[in-house]
Amino acid sequence: MYKYSLIVSQYYNSCHTFIVEFEEDNFIDKFSDFVEELYKYKRNEEDKREINIGNFGYFKRNEIKERYILNDAGDLYITNSKYANHLKCESEKFKMDSLRMCRGYIKKAITKAISEHHSYGKVKGIVEKYFKIV
Numbered sequence: 001m002y003k004y005s006l007i008v009s010q011y012y013n014s015c016h017t018f019i020v021e022f023e024e025d026n027f028i029d030k031f032s033d034f035v036e037e038l039y040k041y042k043r044n045e046e047d048k049r050e051i052n053i054g055n056f057g058y059f060k061r062n063e064i065k066e067r068y069i070l071n072d073a074g075d076l077y078i079t080n081s082k083y084a085n086h087l088k089c090e091s092e093k094f095k096m097d098s099l100r101m102c103r104g105y106i107k108k109a110i111t112k113a114i115s116e117h118h119s120y121g122k123v124k125g126i127v128e129k130y131f132k133i134v
Helices: 027-042 084-102 108-117 120-130
Strands: 004-011 014-021 067-072 074-081
Touching: 004 027, 004 084, 004 108, 014 084, 014 120, 027 067, 027 074, 027 120, 074 084
Parallel strands: none
Antiparallel strands: 004 014, 004 074, 067 074
């Protein structure tokens, strides 16, 4: 089955990628908790909507998909694979897209929102709380 998962967190033009070890036993529950904590961090304080765990809530608990896409406060992509090299290539594609989006003028409000709600260190800390980064 799968050995690794690529986690891609996007917020405006900011993109952070992590390759983590895949754990089949509690995959859905673990990712659901991770998504909830990450979106609590990425949302504005005024946003009181219920957190939607997207695809993780729609599928059966024992049915693991190759790819999940969640849209809330920024996008979150999760791709599962047997091969870390494949996920590394996918990660590079996301990073190149992020670099393309950074070109040109970026509003100060967006830069401030990214610094408050998408800090690499904070996102990495949340990822490490739930998964082992490869």
